[in-house]
Amino acid sequence: MKNTQMLLCDVLIIGSGLAGLTSALKLADHKKVLIVSKREILDSSSQWAQGGVAAVMSNEDSIDSHVKDTEFVGGGLTNPKVASFVASHGKEAIDWLHDLHVPFSRDDTTHQFHLTKEGGHSHRRVVHAKDATGRAIQATLSEQVKAHANITILENHIAVDLITEKKSLKVDHIKSNRCLGAYVLNNKTGNVITVSAQETILAAGGVSKVYLYTTNPDVSTGDGVAMAWRAGCRVANMEFIQFHPTCLFHPKAKSFLISEIVRGEGGLLKLPDGSRFMDEYDGRGELASRDIVARAIDFEMKKRGIDCVYLDISHKSPDFIKSHFPTIYARCLELGIDITKEWIPVVPAAHYSCGGVMTNLAGQTDLAHLYAIGETAYTGLHGANRLASNSLLECLVFGEAVAKHILQSKVDFTSFELPHWDESRVTDADEEILITHTWNELRRFMWNYVGIVRTNKRLSRALHRIHMLRDEVHEFYTNFKVSHNLIELRNLLQVAELIVESAIARHESRGLHFSRDYPKQLKIAKPTVMTPSNFYSLLDHNHGH
Structure with missing residues:
Protein backbone atom coordinates (compact mmCIF):
# COMPACT_ATOMS: atom_id res chain seq x y z
CA MET A 1 0.00 0.00 0.00
CA LYS A 2 1.26 3.46 -0.86
CA ASN A 3 0.65 6.64 1.11
CA THR A 4 -0.56 9.02 -1.58
CA GLN A 5 -0.85 12.42 0.15
CA MET A 6 1.45 14.99 -1.42
CA LEU A 7 2.04 18.54 -0.14
CA LEU A 8 3.83 21.31 -2.03
CA CYS A 9 5.54 24.36 -0.50
CA ASP A 10 8.28 26.86 -1.23
CA VAL A 11 10.08 26.27 2.07
CA LEU A 12 9.78 23.28 4.38
CA ILE A 13 10.94 23.94 7.96
CA ILE A 14 11.47 20.87 10.13
CA GLY A 15 11.21 22.05 13.74
CA SER A 16 9.25 24.72 15.58
CA GLY A 17 11.83 26.17 17.97
CA LEU A 18 13.18 29.72 17.89
CA ALA A 19 15.39 29.15 14.83
CA GLY A 20 12.57 27.64 12.76
CA LEU A 21 9.96 30.23 13.75
CA THR A 22 12.39 33.08 13.08
CA SER A 23 13.06 31.83 9.55
CA ALA A 24 9.35 31.23 8.96
CA LEU A 25 8.39 34.80 9.90
CA LYS A 26 11.24 36.31 7.87
CA LEU A 27 10.21 34.29 4.79
CA ALA A 28 6.43 34.26 4.95
CA ASP A 29 5.73 37.59 3.24
CA HIS A 30 7.30 36.19 0.06
CA LYS A 31 7.18 32.37 0.32
CA LYS A 32 4.70 29.60 1.13
CA VAL A 33 6.11 28.05 4.32
CA LEU A 34 5.29 24.68 5.85
CA ILE A 35 6.40 24.01 9.45
CA VAL A 36 6.59 20.43 10.74
CA SER A 37 6.35 20.20 14.54
CA LYS A 38 6.77 16.85 16.33
CA ARG A 39 4.26 17.82 19.00
CA GLU A 40 2.52 21.13 19.65
CA ILE A 41 4.26 24.18 18.21
CA LEU A 42 5.47 25.25 21.66
CA ASP A 43 7.11 21.90 22.53
CA SER A 44 10.76 22.73 21.84
CA SER A 45 13.97 23.32 23.79
CA SER A 46 13.61 27.05 23.07
CA GLN A 47 10.41 27.03 25.12
CA TRP A 48 12.39 25.67 28.11
CA ALA A 49 15.24 28.20 27.90
CA GLN A 50 15.23 30.19 31.13
CA GLY A 51 18.33 32.39 30.90
CA GLY A 52 18.04 34.77 27.99
CA VAL A 53 19.66 36.15 24.86
CA ALA A 54 23.25 37.39 24.99
CA ALA A 55 23.60 40.70 23.14
CA VAL A 56 25.70 43.84 23.46
CA MET A 57 23.18 46.43 24.63
CA SER A 58 25.12 48.81 26.91
CA ASN A 59 27.87 51.38 26.34
CA GLU A 60 30.12 49.63 28.88
CA ASP A 61 30.07 46.49 26.73
CA SER A 62 31.44 45.88 23.21
CA ILE A 63 31.16 43.45 20.30
CA ASP A 64 34.85 42.68 20.72
CA SER A 65 34.31 41.75 24.37
CA HIS A 66 31.41 39.44 23.49
CA VAL A 67 33.53 37.76 20.81
CA LYS A 68 36.47 37.31 23.20
CA ASP A 69 34.23 35.75 25.86
CA THR A 70 32.77 33.39 23.23
CA GLU A 71 36.24 32.41 22.03
CA PHE A 72 37.62 31.91 25.53
CA VAL A 73 34.82 29.57 26.54
CA GLY A 74 35.02 27.87 23.10
CA GLY A 75 38.43 26.45 23.98
CA GLY A 76 40.26 27.46 20.80
CA LEU A 77 37.69 25.97 18.41
CA THR A 78 35.38 28.97 17.95
CA ASN A 79 35.50 30.45 14.46
CA PRO A 80 36.28 34.19 15.05
CA LYS A 81 34.52 35.21 11.84
CA VAL A 82 31.31 33.46 12.93
CA ALA A 83 31.53 34.82 16.49
CA SER A 84 31.91 38.36 15.14
CA PHE A 85 29.02 37.84 12.69
CA VAL A 86 26.68 36.62 15.45
CA ALA A 87 27.71 39.13 18.12
CA SER A 88 27.42 42.09 15.73
CA HIS A 89 23.79 41.15 14.96
CA GLY A 90 22.77 40.82 18.61
CA LYS A 91 21.16 44.23 19.12
CA GLU A 92 19.32 43.94 15.80
CA ALA A 93 17.87 40.57 16.90
CA ILE A 94 16.72 41.99 20.26
CA ASP A 95 15.16 45.01 18.54
CA TRP A 96 13.21 42.66 16.25
CA LEU A 97 11.86 40.70 19.23
CA HIS A 98 11.04 43.94 21.02
CA ASP A 99 9.08 45.13 17.97
CA LEU A 100 7.09 41.89 18.15
CA HIS A 101 6.30 42.78 21.81
CA VAL A 102 8.28 40.09 23.60
CA PRO A 103 7.88 41.09 27.29
CA PHE A 104 11.55 41.47 28.29
CA SER A 105 12.35 42.42 31.90
CA ARG A 106 13.10 46.09 32.54
CA ASP A 107 15.35 47.80 35.04
CA ASP A 108 13.26 49.44 37.80
CA THR A 109 15.33 52.63 37.71
CA THR A 110 16.29 53.21 34.07
CA HIS A 111 13.36 51.29 32.49
CA GLN A 112 15.87 49.97 29.92
CA PHE A 113 16.22 46.23 29.35
CA HIS A 114 17.42 44.55 32.54
CA LEU A 115 20.74 42.92 31.72
CA THR A 116 21.97 40.00 33.82
CA LYS A 117 25.34 38.26 33.88
CA GLU A 118 26.00 34.55 33.45
CA GLY A 119 29.03 32.27 33.73
CA GLY A 120 31.77 33.10 31.23
CA HIS A 121 30.54 36.63 30.46
CA SER A 122 32.70 39.64 31.31
CA HIS A 123 29.72 42.04 31.25
CA ARG A 124 26.03 42.12 31.99
CA ARG A 125 24.62 41.46 28.54
CA VAL A 126 21.90 38.83 28.90
CA VAL A 127 18.49 40.21 27.92
CA HIS A 128 15.77 38.15 29.59
CA ALA A 129 12.09 37.85 30.49
CA LYS A 130 12.48 37.08 34.20
CA ASP A 131 13.52 33.39 34.33
CA ALA A 132 11.31 32.18 31.47
CA THR A 133 12.80 33.91 28.43
CA GLY A 134 12.34 31.04 26.01
CA ARG A 135 8.68 30.67 26.88
CA ALA A 136 8.04 34.40 26.44
CA ILE A 137 9.76 34.52 23.03
CA GLN A 138 8.19 31.28 21.77
CA ALA A 139 4.68 32.31 22.84
CA THR A 140 5.05 35.65 21.03
CA LEU A 141 6.48 34.16 17.82
CA SER A 142 3.98 31.29 17.79
CA GLU A 143 1.07 33.73 17.77
CA GLN A 144 2.64 35.59 14.84
CA VAL A 145 3.24 32.36 12.94
CA LYS A 146 -0.30 31.07 13.50
CA ALA A 147 -1.75 34.35 12.26
CA HIS A 148 0.24 34.47 9.01
CA ALA A 149 -1.69 33.38 5.91
CA ASN A 150 1.43 32.06 4.16
CA ILE A 151 2.46 29.68 6.97
CA THR A 152 0.99 26.21 7.39
CA ILE A 153 1.77 24.27 10.58
CA LEU A 154 1.66 20.49 10.79
CA GLU A 155 1.61 19.71 14.51
CA ASN A 156 2.10 16.14 15.78
CA HIS A 157 4.05 15.22 12.64
CA ILE A 158 7.63 13.89 12.52
CA ALA A 159 10.01 13.93 9.55
CA VAL A 160 11.06 10.41 8.57
CA ASP A 161 13.80 11.24 6.07
CA LEU A 162 14.91 13.79 3.52
CA ILE A 163 14.10 13.25 -0.15
CA THR A 164 17.17 13.69 -2.37
CA GLU A 165 17.84 13.27 -6.08
CA LYS A 166 20.38 10.49 -5.65
CA LYS A 167 18.75 8.47 -2.90
CA SER A 168 15.05 8.91 -3.63
CA LEU A 169 14.99 9.37 -7.40
CA LYS A 170 17.90 6.95 -7.97
CA VAL A 171 19.54 9.51 -10.29
CA ASP A 172 23.11 8.22 -10.29
CA HIS A 173 24.43 9.98 -13.37
CA ILE A 174 24.13 13.50 -11.94
CA LYS A 175 27.25 15.10 -10.48
CA SER A 176 25.45 17.25 -7.95
CA ASN A 177 22.76 16.23 -5.49
CA ARG A 178 19.95 18.27 -4.02
CA CYS A 179 17.27 18.10 -1.35
CA LEU A 180 13.72 17.92 -2.73
CA GLY A 181 11.72 17.81 0.52
CA ALA A 182 10.96 15.13 3.07
CA TYR A 183 8.74 12.24 4.05
CA VAL A 184 6.66 13.18 7.11
CA LEU A 185 4.70 10.85 9.40
CA ASN A 186 1.32 11.94 10.78
CA ASN A 187 1.58 10.69 14.39
CA LYS A 188 -2.17 10.35 14.76
CA THR A 189 -3.10 8.54 11.53
CA GLY A 190 0.15 6.69 10.89
CA ASN A 191 0.19 7.89 7.27
CA VAL A 192 3.39 9.16 5.66
CA ILE A 193 3.04 12.37 3.64
CA THR A 194 5.36 13.30 0.78
CA VAL A 195 6.37 16.97 1.05
CA SER A 196 7.89 18.58 -2.03
CA ALA A 197 9.84 21.77 -1.25
CA GLN A 198 12.07 24.15 -3.16
CA GLU A 199 14.10 24.72 0.01
CA THR A 200 14.29 22.67 3.22
CA ILE A 201 15.47 24.00 6.59
CA LEU A 202 16.49 21.63 9.37
CA ALA A 203 15.69 23.34 12.66
CA ALA A 204 15.01 20.16 14.59
CA GLY A 205 16.96 20.91 17.77
CA GLY A 206 19.56 18.91 19.64
CA VAL A 207 20.46 15.37 20.64
CA SER A 208 20.29 15.39 24.44
CA LYS A 209 17.64 12.66 24.79
CA VAL A 210 20.43 10.23 23.91
CA TYR A 211 21.35 10.62 27.61
CA LEU A 212 19.54 9.35 30.69
CA TYR A 213 19.50 12.73 32.44
CA THR A 214 18.79 15.83 30.38
CA THR A 215 17.32 19.30 30.75
CA ASN A 216 15.75 18.98 27.29
CA PRO A 217 12.18 18.04 26.35
CA ASP A 218 11.46 14.61 24.87
CA VAL A 219 11.61 15.97 21.30
CA SER A 220 15.44 16.41 21.37
CA THR A 221 16.31 13.18 19.58
CA GLY A 222 18.85 14.37 16.99
CA ASP A 223 16.46 14.05 14.03
CA GLY A 224 18.00 16.86 11.99
CA VAL A 225 21.58 15.66 12.43
CA ALA A 226 20.67 12.05 11.62
CA MET A 227 18.65 12.91 8.52
CA ALA A 228 21.34 15.25 7.16
CA TRP A 229 24.02 12.59 7.78
CA ARG A 230 22.01 9.95 5.94
CA ALA A 231 21.58 12.42 3.07
CA GLY A 232 25.36 12.83 2.77
CA CYS A 233 26.13 15.96 4.83
CA ARG A 234 29.21 16.30 7.00
CA VAL A 235 28.85 16.79 10.75
CA ALA A 236 31.40 18.27 13.14
CA ASN A 237 32.33 18.35 16.84
CA MET A 238 29.67 15.90 18.00
CA GLU A 239 31.80 14.95 21.01
CA PHE A 240 31.17 18.33 22.62
CA ILE A 241 28.00 17.75 24.64
CA GLN A 242 27.33 20.45 27.19
CA PHE A 243 26.14 19.18 30.55
CA HIS A 244 24.28 21.89 32.42
CA PRO A 245 25.66 21.93 35.97
CA HIS A 351 21.87 20.18 28.00
CA TYR A 352 23.22 21.21 24.59
CA SER A 353 25.16 19.87 21.62
CA CYS A 354 27.89 22.18 20.33
CA GLY A 355 28.34 20.03 17.24
CA GLY A 356 25.97 19.32 14.38
CA VAL A 357 25.48 19.61 10.64
CA MET A 358 28.22 21.74 9.07
CA THR A 359 27.02 25.03 7.58
CA ASN A 360 28.37 28.31 6.25
CA LEU A 361 27.33 31.82 7.28
CA ALA A 362 24.16 31.50 5.20
CA GLY A 363 23.18 28.26 6.95
CA GLN A 364 23.83 26.16 3.82
CA THR A 365 24.83 22.52 4.27
CA ASP A 366 26.78 20.27 1.87
CA LEU A 367 23.50 19.36 0.14
CA ALA A 368 22.01 21.90 -2.27
CA HIS A 369 18.71 23.43 -1.14
CA LEU A 370 19.19 22.10 2.41
CA TYR A 371 19.88 24.47 5.32
CA ALA A 372 20.48 23.79 9.01
CA ILE A 373 20.03 26.24 11.88
CA GLY A 374 19.85 26.30 15.67
CA GLU A 375 21.14 23.39 17.72
CA THR A 376 20.97 21.07 14.69
CA ALA A 377 23.74 23.08 13.02
CA TYR A 378 27.47 23.39 13.55
CA THR A 379 28.23 26.96 12.55
CA GLY A 380 31.58 27.27 14.33
CA LEU A 381 30.20 29.70 16.94
CA HIS A 382 30.38 27.49 20.02
CA GLY A 383 33.65 25.65 19.47
CA ALA A 384 34.43 23.18 22.25
CA ASN A 385 31.94 24.76 24.66
CA ARG A 386 29.02 27.17 24.39
CA LEU A 387 28.94 30.48 26.19
CA ALA A 388 25.70 30.82 28.17
CA SER A 389 22.80 32.47 26.30
CA ASN A 390 24.58 32.41 22.94
CA SER A 391 22.26 29.66 21.71
CA LEU A 392 19.06 31.72 21.42
CA LEU A 393 21.13 34.48 19.81
CA GLU A 394 22.49 32.01 17.25
CA CYS A 395 18.93 30.85 16.47
CA LEU A 396 17.84 34.43 15.79
CA VAL A 397 20.87 35.47 13.73
CA PHE A 398 21.04 32.35 11.56
CA GLY A 399 17.26 32.15 11.27
CA GLU A 400 17.46 35.58 9.65
CA ALA A 401 20.57 34.69 7.58
CA VAL A 402 18.94 31.62 6.03
CA ALA A 403 15.76 33.55 5.17
CA LYS A 404 17.82 36.32 3.61
CA HIS A 405 19.81 33.84 1.51
CA ILE A 406 16.68 32.04 0.29
CA LEU A 407 14.96 35.31 -0.65
CA GLN A 408 18.02 36.55 -2.56
CA SER A 409 18.61 33.26 -4.40
CA LYS A 410 17.27 32.67 -7.87
CA VAL A 411 14.77 29.82 -8.04
CA ASP A 412 16.54 27.19 -10.17
CA PHE A 413 14.24 24.42 -9.05
CA THR A 414 13.21 21.74 -11.52
CA SER A 415 9.91 20.09 -10.73
CA PHE A 416 10.25 16.37 -9.96
CA GLU A 417 7.62 13.68 -9.64
CA LEU A 418 8.55 12.49 -6.16
CA PRO A 419 8.05 8.85 -5.23
CA HIS A 420 5.40 8.20 -2.61
CA TRP A 421 6.24 6.38 0.60
CA ASP A 422 5.79 2.68 -0.13
CA GLU A 423 4.65 0.32 2.62
CA SER A 424 3.75 -2.58 0.33
CA ARG A 425 6.51 -4.80 1.72
CA VAL A 426 6.21 -4.06 5.45
CA THR A 427 3.85 -5.20 8.21
CA ASP A 428 2.61 -3.83 11.54
CA ALA A 429 5.11 -4.28 14.36
CA ASP A 430 4.13 -6.94 16.87
CA GLU A 431 6.79 -6.10 19.45
CA GLU A 432 6.90 -2.37 20.26
CA ILE A 433 8.58 -3.34 23.55
CA LEU A 434 11.85 -3.79 21.63
CA ILE A 435 11.86 -0.06 20.90
CA THR A 436 11.25 0.88 24.55
CA HIS A 437 13.91 -1.49 25.87
CA THR A 438 16.49 -0.39 23.30
CA TRP A 439 15.78 3.30 24.00
CA ASN A 440 16.28 2.78 27.75
CA GLU A 441 19.44 0.75 27.28
CA LEU A 442 20.96 3.31 24.92
CA ARG A 443 20.31 6.28 27.21
CA ARG A 444 21.69 4.47 30.24
CA PHE A 445 24.97 3.31 28.71
CA MET A 446 25.50 6.68 26.99
CA TRP A 447 25.19 8.30 30.42
CA ASN A 448 27.56 5.79 32.04
CA TYR A 449 30.15 5.48 29.26
CA VAL A 450 30.00 8.73 27.26
CA GLY A 451 29.21 11.26 30.00
CA ILE A 452 31.09 14.17 31.58
CA VAL A 453 34.35 12.20 32.08
CA ARG A 454 35.34 9.63 29.42
CA THR A 455 37.85 6.80 28.90
CA ASN A 456 38.86 4.81 25.81
CA LYS A 457 37.56 1.63 27.38
CA ARG A 458 34.14 3.11 28.10
CA LEU A 459 33.89 4.65 24.64
CA SER A 460 34.74 1.41 22.83
CA ARG A 461 32.26 -0.48 24.99
CA ALA A 462 29.54 2.06 24.10
CA LEU A 463 30.35 1.85 20.37
CA HIS A 464 30.12 -1.96 20.45
CA ARG A 465 26.64 -1.76 21.99
CA ILE A 466 25.54 0.94 19.53
CA HIS A 467 26.50 -1.21 16.53
CA MET A 468 24.57 -4.19 17.87
CA LEU A 469 21.47 -2.13 18.61
CA ARG A 470 21.69 -0.26 15.32
CA ASP A 471 21.65 -3.51 13.36
CA GLU A 472 18.61 -4.73 15.31
CA VAL A 473 16.75 -1.46 14.77
CA HIS A 474 17.68 -1.36 11.08
CA GLU A 475 16.10 -4.79 10.63
CA PHE A 476 13.02 -3.59 12.52
CA TYR A 477 12.84 -0.43 10.40
CA THR A 478 13.14 -2.42 7.16
CA ASN A 479 10.38 -4.92 7.95
CA PHE A 480 7.76 -2.97 9.90
CA LYS A 481 5.69 0.17 9.46
CA VAL A 482 7.37 3.27 10.80
CA SER A 483 6.18 4.79 14.06
CA HIS A 484 7.11 7.97 15.93
CA ASN A 485 9.13 6.00 18.52
CA LEU A 486 10.95 3.93 15.90
CA ILE A 487 11.96 7.03 13.92
CA GLU A 488 13.33 8.70 17.05
CA LEU A 489 15.20 5.57 18.18
CA ARG A 490 16.77 5.16 14.74
CA ASN A 491 17.93 8.78 14.85
CA LEU A 492 19.21 8.52 18.42
CA LEU A 493 21.33 5.48 17.55
CA GLN A 494 22.81 7.38 14.60
CA VAL A 495 23.73 10.46 16.66
CA ALA A 496 25.03 8.25 19.49
CA GLU A 497 27.40 6.61 16.99
CA LEU A 498 28.56 10.03 15.77
CA ILE A 499 29.12 11.29 19.34
CA VAL A 500 31.17 8.22 20.31
CA GLU A 501 33.21 8.09 17.07
CA SER A 502 33.99 11.80 17.43
CA ALA A 503 35.02 11.32 21.07
CA ILE A 504 37.30 8.42 20.13
CA ALA A 505 38.90 10.53 17.39
CA ARG A 506 39.85 13.35 19.80
CA HIS A 507 43.14 12.46 21.55
CA GLU A 508 43.07 15.31 24.06
CA SER A 509 40.88 16.98 26.66
CA ARG A 510 39.36 20.23 25.44
CA GLY A 511 36.24 22.17 26.44
CA LEU A 512 33.36 19.80 27.09
CA HIS A 513 35.32 16.69 26.12
CA PHE A 514 37.36 15.38 29.05
CA SER A 515 39.29 12.11 28.63
CA ARG A 516 41.15 10.37 31.46
CA ASP A 517 43.39 8.75 28.82
CA TYR A 518 44.26 12.10 27.22
CA PRO A 519 44.04 14.66 30.06
CA LYS A 520 46.24 17.26 28.30
CA GLN A 521 45.28 19.72 25.58
CA LEU A 522 47.02 19.61 22.21
CA LYS A 523 48.79 22.75 21.01
CA ILE A 524 46.76 23.01 17.81
CA ALA A 525 42.97 23.03 18.04
CA LYS A 526 41.14 21.23 15.24
CA PRO A 527 37.44 20.45 14.80
CA THR A 528 36.37 16.81 14.47
CA VAL A 529 34.77 16.47 11.05
CA MET A 530 32.88 13.32 10.07
CA THR A 531 32.16 12.62 6.38
CA PRO A 532 29.50 10.02 5.48
CA SER A 533 31.42 8.65 2.47
CA ASN A 534 34.44 7.85 4.69
CA PHE A 535 32.43 6.40 7.52
CA TYR A 536 30.80 3.03 8.10
CA SER A 537 27.11 3.77 8.44
CA LEU A 538 23.88 2.20 7.26
CA LEU A 539 22.95 4.58 4.49
CA ASP A 540 20.74 2.18 2.57
CA HIS A 541 17.45 3.00 4.34
CA ASN A 542 15.10 2.88 1.37
CA HIS A 543 12.29 1.24 3.31
CA GLY A 544 10.70 -0.12 0.18
CA HIS A 545 10.07 3.13 -1.70
Missing part, protein backbone atom coordinates in the same frame (compact mmCIF):
# COMPACT_ATOMS: atom_id res chain seq x y z
CA THR A 246 22.36 22.50 37.74
CA CYS A 247 19.32 20.40 36.92
CA LEU A 248 16.80 20.03 39.76
CA PHE A 249 17.32 16.69 41.53
CA HIS A 250 13.91 15.44 42.60
CA PRO A 251 12.01 12.22 41.78
CA LYS A 252 8.96 14.20 40.62
CA ALA A 253 10.86 16.83 38.64
CA LYS A 254 11.48 15.80 35.05
CA SER A 255 14.22 17.74 33.30
CA PHE A 256 13.71 20.99 35.24
CA LEU A 257 16.59 23.38 34.79
CA ILE A 258 17.85 25.71 37.52
CA SER A 259 19.00 28.62 35.39
CA GLU A 260 22.53 29.98 35.31
CA ILE A 261 20.99 33.29 36.37
CA VAL A 262 20.66 31.95 39.93
CA ARG A 263 24.46 31.70 40.15
CA GLY A 264 24.80 34.95 38.19
CA GLU A 265 22.82 36.72 40.91
CA GLY A 266 24.81 35.25 43.80
CA GLY A 267 23.75 31.59 44.17
CA LEU A 268 26.36 29.39 45.91
CA LEU A 269 27.10 25.71 45.31
CA LYS A 270 27.43 23.67 48.49
CA LEU A 271 28.10 20.14 49.66
CA PRO A 272 25.63 18.47 52.08
CA ASP A 273 27.66 19.79 55.06
CA GLY A 274 27.26 23.37 53.80
CA SER A 275 30.84 23.86 52.62
CA ARG A 276 31.54 25.49 49.26
CA PHE A 277 33.84 23.82 46.75
CA MET A 278 33.94 25.78 43.47
CA ASP A 279 36.82 28.05 44.52
CA GLU A 280 39.05 24.96 44.61
CA TYR A 281 38.42 24.37 40.90
CA ASP A 282 38.38 27.87 39.39
CA GLY A 283 39.12 31.41 40.54
CA ARG A 284 35.74 32.52 39.20
CA GLY A 285 33.99 30.17 41.63
CA GLU A 286 30.32 29.65 40.80
CA LEU A 287 30.67 31.88 37.73
CA ALA A 288 33.16 29.61 35.97
CA SER A 289 32.04 28.25 32.60
CA ARG A 290 29.57 25.39 32.53
CA ASP A 291 32.06 22.63 31.67
CA ILE A 292 34.21 23.44 34.68
CA VAL A 293 31.25 23.68 37.06
CA ALA A 294 29.68 20.45 35.73
CA ARG A 295 32.97 18.52 36.05
CA ALA A 296 33.52 19.87 39.57
CA ILE A 297 30.03 18.74 40.67
CA ASP A 298 30.49 15.36 38.96
CA PHE A 299 33.87 14.88 40.70
CA GLU A 300 32.53 15.84 44.14
CA MET A 301 29.50 13.53 43.76
CA LYS A 302 31.65 10.55 42.72
CA LYS A 303 34.34 11.23 45.33
CA ARG A 304 31.86 11.48 48.20
CA GLY A 305 29.24 9.02 46.93
CA ILE A 306 26.47 11.63 47.12
CA ASP A 307 23.40 11.86 44.88
CA CYS A 308 23.50 15.62 44.39
CA VAL A 309 24.98 18.93 45.54
CA TYR A 310 23.03 22.04 46.55
CA LEU A 311 22.53 25.53 45.17
CA ASP A 312 21.83 28.17 47.82
CA ILE A 313 20.24 31.54 47.04
CA SER A 314 18.47 31.85 50.42
CA HIS A 315 20.82 34.64 51.59
CA LYS A 316 18.98 36.96 49.18
CA SER A 317 15.70 38.55 50.26
CA PRO A 318 12.45 36.66 49.56
CA ASP A 319 11.22 39.59 47.43
CA PHE A 320 14.39 39.49 45.31
CA ILE A 321 14.10 35.73 44.77
CA LYS A 322 10.39 35.80 43.91
CA SER A 323 10.78 38.70 41.46
CA HIS A 324 13.94 37.40 39.74
CA PHE A 325 13.16 33.67 39.67
CA PRO A 326 9.36 33.30 39.74
CA THR A 327 9.28 30.12 37.62
CA ILE A 328 12.01 28.38 39.64
CA TYR A 329 10.48 29.53 42.93
CA ALA A 330 7.01 28.26 41.98
CA ARG A 331 8.20 24.90 40.63
CA CYS A 332 10.40 24.20 43.66
CA LEU A 333 7.57 25.20 46.01
CA GLU A 334 5.26 22.71 44.27
CA LEU A 335 7.80 20.03 45.20
CA GLY A 336 8.06 21.18 48.81
CA ILE A 337 11.27 23.24 48.48
CA ASP A 338 11.07 26.89 49.59
CA ILE A 339 14.16 28.38 47.95
CA THR A 340 13.87 31.56 50.06
CA LYS A 341 14.83 29.35 53.05
CA GLU A 342 16.15 26.06 51.67
CA TRP A 343 18.90 24.87 49.36
CA ILE A 344 18.04 23.50 45.90
CA PRO A 345 19.27 19.92 45.23
CA VAL A 346 20.98 19.87 41.80
CA VAL A 347 22.86 17.48 39.48
CA PRO A 348 24.48 17.94 36.05
CA ALA A 349 22.40 16.86 33.02
CA ALA A 350 22.89 16.76 29.24
